[in-house]
Amino acid sequence: MQKTMSASEKSLSESKLLSKAQRLLKHALGKDNEEKWQEQYARGEWAWLRNLDELAHHSILAGYFMRLKPHGSLLDMGCGEGILQESIPETMYSKYVGVDFSEPIKLAAHKCTERTQFVVGDMNTYVPNEQFDAIVFNESIYYLNNPLKGLQRYAEYLKPDGIFLISIFIKDKHEEIWRQIQSVFPPLDAVTVYNQKGTGWTCKVLTAPKR
Structure with missing residues (x-):
């Protein structure tokens, strides 16, 4: 028998899907690299x-x-x-x-x-x-x-x-x-x-x- 998700489980699942979609979008736009470079510069890793x-x-x-x-x-x-x-x-x-x-x-x-x-x-x-x-x-x-x-x-x-x-x-x-x-x-x-x-x-x- 198929299990029905509760409202909280459904919300958590949708949140994970949204988070994954946002990560993929950031990667496609190069935003993940931008954030990485920003953090590295802030830590002095490009000195x-x-x-x-x-x-x-x-x-x-x-x-x-x-x-x-x-x-x-x-x-x-x-x-x-x-x-x-x-x-x-x-x-x-x-x-x-x-x-x-x-x-x-x-x-x-x-x-x-x-x-x-x-x-x-x-x-x-x-x-x-x-x-x-x-x-x-x-x-x-x-x-x-x-x-x-x-x-x-x-x-x-x-x-x-x-x-x-x-x-x-x-x-x-x-x-x-x-x-x-x-x-x-x-x-x-x-x-x-x-x-x-x-x-x-x-x-x-x-x-x-x-x-």
Whole structure:
């Protein structure tokens, strides 16, 4: 004989189903990852990004910007607490805007000036309110839902002759990201660098198709 659930049992079952649905929705929207990153930043678990063995790829991107777009404007997507911004003297850019989730932005907020801004935002939905000379994805392009479509959207916010500056950790599966985005955005230059531990990054300057 089929057992009839009591009102309390039915309510508990519906609550579990709702909770499961909410978890699945958060996963689909990437909200579970966002909450994880927020918690990790709050606990200081991303402080290793300031280690000496992380310096090389930051320095290459900073050097590209200062050589190719001196005194230009820079949009840094997935900026963290602004480590790349610290590699570029403020006198070398007219405007810097860093975008990331709220916890890293809290750590960067004290550096805000007339030229330097840090904004809370999700790179998959963020809409710049102006065009920039350079847009950076420094170890962050993996977090675009679709890297190629994401760059195509952000290309609308590059000034004429603007550039993308991209650093990607060397891993076999990341070669597909380069293949996809370079089918539309040809590289102007590229550098591969390894630290003493054997960890490597490829840094590239990508140009946008003429509009």
